[in-house]
Amino acid sequence: MSSLSQSLSLCQPRRRRENLRLLSQTHSVAIPSGMSNSVKNCSLARCSGVGVVRAATEVVVDDPVVREGGKEKGRVLRVGVICGGPSAERGISLNSARSVIDHIQGDDLLVSCYYIDCNLNAYAISPAQVYSNTPTDFDFKLESLAQGFRSLSDFAEHLAASVDIVFPVIHGRFGEDGGIQELLEKSNIPFVGTRSNECRQAFDKYDSSLELDRQGFVTVPNFLVQGSHSNESELSKWFAENHLDTNSGKVVVKPTRAGSSIGVTVAYGVADSLKKANEIVAEGIDDRVLVEIFLEGGSEFTAIVLDVGSGFDCHPVVLLPTEVEIQLHDNADMREKDAIFNYRRKYLPTQQVAYHTPPRFPMDVIGSIREGASLLFQRLGLHDFARIDGWFLPSSIHIPSASEKKLGRTKSGTVIFTDINLISGMEQTSFLFQQASKVGFSHSNILRSIIQRACLRFPNLASYTSLSSLLLRRSKSSQLIEAFPKTKDVRKVFVIFGGDTSERQVSLMSGTNVWLNLQAFNDVGIK
Template identity: 25%
Template sequence: MPKLRVGVLFGGRSGEHEVSLLSAASVLQAINRKKYDVVPIGITKEGRWVTASDAERLLAGEPADQRQLRAGDPQATAPAAVLAKGEAVIVPPVPTAAKTGSLVPFETDRHPEHQALSVDVIFPVLHGTFGEDGTIQGLFELAGIAYVGSGVLGSATGMDKDVMKRLFASAKLPITKHVTFLRGEWEAGSRKIITRIEAALKYPVFVKPANLGSSVGISKAHDRKELGPAIELAANYDRKIVVEQGVGGKRGKARELEVAVLGNDAPKASVVGEVVPSKEFYDYEAKYLSEGSELIIPAKLTKQQAKQVQQMAIAAFRACDCSGLARVDFLMEPDTKTGKSGRIYLNEINTLPGFTAISMYPKLWAASGVPYTELIDRLIALALERRAEKDRTQYSR
């Protein structure tokens, strides 16, 4: 029986490019090579798609061959359009009737040296914009390729914190108070926006770009003096800004809880973990750069609290129409002085969480009895399952 051909896709144009490289290196090291033929596929920060030796150079932090052109450029779609001796640009695909998906050029040139890069499944380890927001998933759908993770809708809703919260609210899941506005509204009248925020929320507040991950561009504002710069920072990363009510307030810092979800139509939740950040909150630096953040697995909760968080995680997964995998994050108020447990709020869902061996998602599943290599196997199987289910759908009469 031939081995499955798995393309591991990493890099990308987002601000989380470096995080993606770390995740991909872990996947490439742990994936079972006896079961799969593995094809590393890199996307440079400039948007060029590279394979084989160039992809390996990208992982090592070295520049790719500068002869490669940006995917989709007309001049890139002739002789160097597809896999050629391991150094090719991949261009956007056309739908294919083949049983296995492939990324093929728009041209009909079929010389032997211009063979398409055929894979059975893509394992995208792309974080943030252009990889986690439904855009790359749409490309895979056009090509008819099975891929790990959520589809176009689940990925898009999981990326947009404003739309995500609307879906959570519709599912009657507890969320924090928040205000959403556009960058253009802020630039047209910052004073009006600040008045609106202060009328709806109490300090401290968290200011976030609506569409970004890994806490990039997120700030905690304790007063009006800090609010303006925080909004300016977030506006660098997205046209839509979300300002959220801080949980805990004067009672102290909120507890940050996380659950990993795995599955398609019948998702399962891992044990609950807790992050104790080294900084005031779990920002990009605390996650990836500084030392001292503590991951507690399992979190110190009662059985009832843990079950509640797991049920909410699965409900959030379904509310956003996710599949494959997701990490769901929660905020828990500190206990009251009388010992009453604080309320638990759903914070956000991450449809392509960090996937290094020490990232929370795989660590939560390892603590739940699913080791890293087996987790990769399950995700690939779920991708193929979802593709088979998709192929049952009829698109014409």
């Protein structure tokens, strides 16, 4: 284990120490700058052209906070959180915004809240208004409780005068496709995340697949259906080329520009594929639809990537990935056996999905996922953070047209990256927080680190340093933990949530968050 891992492991529960050990064994140590400790005198190893933190000889605490008369005096950063948007994921965007606001508020950071409705009208809202339970509740109250703007241009002018940096938490269209980013760029407003041109390319599943292929990665064979006038003969030819039966070959049909889970379905054969594609177009989800080979026997994963470089110097670090396991009952019908990780399974309460962090993959596969995601982040010009999804296929499964020289091939099997999420979900139980918690970082740590990293790209914000107080707060938390008497006995903790009120959805989120975080402690049995 590197000296960095050893220093950090002293204040980590045993399970977190094991995850730090695994991080150090799989090519890099995922300790983002600004989260807790700053690493100096690091040697950088080059792995396929990607800068990866290998080892640290010294861990020091930066303390740039100005003090006067024994009191801290720091600059207050004004952050504008923008949520909502026109996509079907705007309910998830509201959950993400609530979580971000909950965990970044502080004396050193002032939050303003904004909402974009389904017609791209912008509103300034109060933080309290963000906690309306559903998008319908939210939209109903907008006219009476929110300050509307005449146009998006007026909205941008307001932001330029009122905030230092924008944190977009809009998922799907207008949030991850470069829309909000282009609006901010035109007004020279600093923001968290990737720039508009790079967003557009990475968000479109077909365009990003072409780019991944150009960059040397293994990709899933696919066919693009554009509009309602699809070419049945061309699709039949594609089925034949990929050794799929034209009447029953199993494929995945999904919009190219609707996020990672909206409209994704399974189809059989050419006719059914075109039917499902036309339904996506008819519903107005997208007019470009992708037909992909169904990766039978594969295991789905997702990985959070954080940029820990300085300014425009990109150094992506990948946290321990999460394996997504679809759990089916013995008496499951055909529809359940065609299960995919869709919107319902990703965001709504279910017993059909289990998460494993780290994944139950061989070590060379975990290393390939982390190395590949880091390289992909850098080559696509992404900024600050992203979530990259993909599949691991054991070596016994053949991938059509997958050259042995392609990136992602390992002795144990093949790693394929399929979806790039420019604004990862940030609801309380999201993959971002699950993976960060495995190496000991709180919700506040990770979010403030992302904001700090974004500030470094803008000269007028580069001097902002009050986020370094994270380490002080973390140290105090460690002292509180040490104050409790140690025991070898496991204490049972019952987490009870739900109820029969209209707030049971909020209770479910809160209870699940408590349950996930308590799992990190070895002396607590969760029921």
